[in-house]
Amino acid sequence: MSKQKQSITKKIDKPRCGLCGSTRKKLVKTECCGNWICDDEDDYVLFSYARNSCSRNHRRFTLCGFHHTEEHKGDWRECKECLDSFSHELEMYVWYGTNEYNFTKLDNPPKYKPTHCHKCGQVIVLSEGGYSSLGGAYFCENCEITDEEREEIIKNYKKRKNKYASAIFI
Numbered sequence: 769m770s771k772q773k774q775s776i777t778k779k780i781d782k783p784r785c786g787l788c789g790s791t792r793k794k795l796v797k798t799e800c801c802g803n804w805i806c807d808d809e810d811d812y813v814l815f816s817y818a819r820n821s822c823s824r825n826h827r828r829f830t831l832c833g834f835h836h837t838e839e840h841k842g843d844w845r846e847c848k849e850c851l852d853s854f855s856h857e858l859e860m861y862v863w864y865g866t867n868e869y870n871f872t873k874l875d876n877p878p879k880y881k882p883t884h885c886h887k888c889g890q891v892i893v894l895s896e897g898g899y900s901s902l903g904g905a906y907f908c909e910n911c912e913i914t915d916e917e918r919e920e921i922i923k924n925y926k927k928r929k930n931k932y933a934s935a936i937f938i
């Protein structure tokens with residue numbers, strides 16, 4: 769009996785980062801969801817775009833972090849404002865809600881059409897970057913936009929979305 773009891777009494781686990789599992793580094797609780805995470809924002813080199821900081825990744829690249837930063841109400845998984853913010857890029861909404869920087873992921877991520885290069889048709893994975901976009905059209909890294917194409921896209925874009933014409937990328 770007493771032996772059995774002993775095996776049940778486990779060592780109390782040290783808090784560990786919910787993303788990378790580290791127990792060594794300094795940990796903090798996330799502001800958005802109260803999970804333990806590496807307190808490693810200082811490791812991030814400004815403008816390096818490196819994704820080596822757990823807390824930065826969660827804050828910048830998840831709906832949970834976005835939802836909190838934008839001061840939305842309620843649960844991010846049911847937030848219409850989040851969905852609306854990504855309505856032009858549903859693919860990114862799904863990535864934000866399901867990538868490895870999440871503690872909990874979207875249960876039923878919405879279906880989205882893959883993004884294709886406007887010129888060669890190759891599939892572009894938006895979360896991996898390396899593409900350019902113009903007026904709702906995407907170009908893979910192998911395709912350059914000529915001046916004529918640029919004009920054409922902007923012309924069409926203005927026709928389609930007159931009221932958003934001032935918000936053209938690039």
Ligand SMILES: [Zn+2]
Nearest residue numbers: 785788806822
């Ligand atoms: Zn971590």
Ligand SMILES: [Zn+2]
Nearest residue numbers: 800801832833
């Ligand atoms: Zn969070």
Ligand SMILES: [Zn+2]
Nearest residue numbers: 835840847850
């Ligand atoms: Zn939200």
Ligand SMILES: [Zn+2]
Nearest residue numbers: 885888908911
């Ligand atoms: Zn292309």
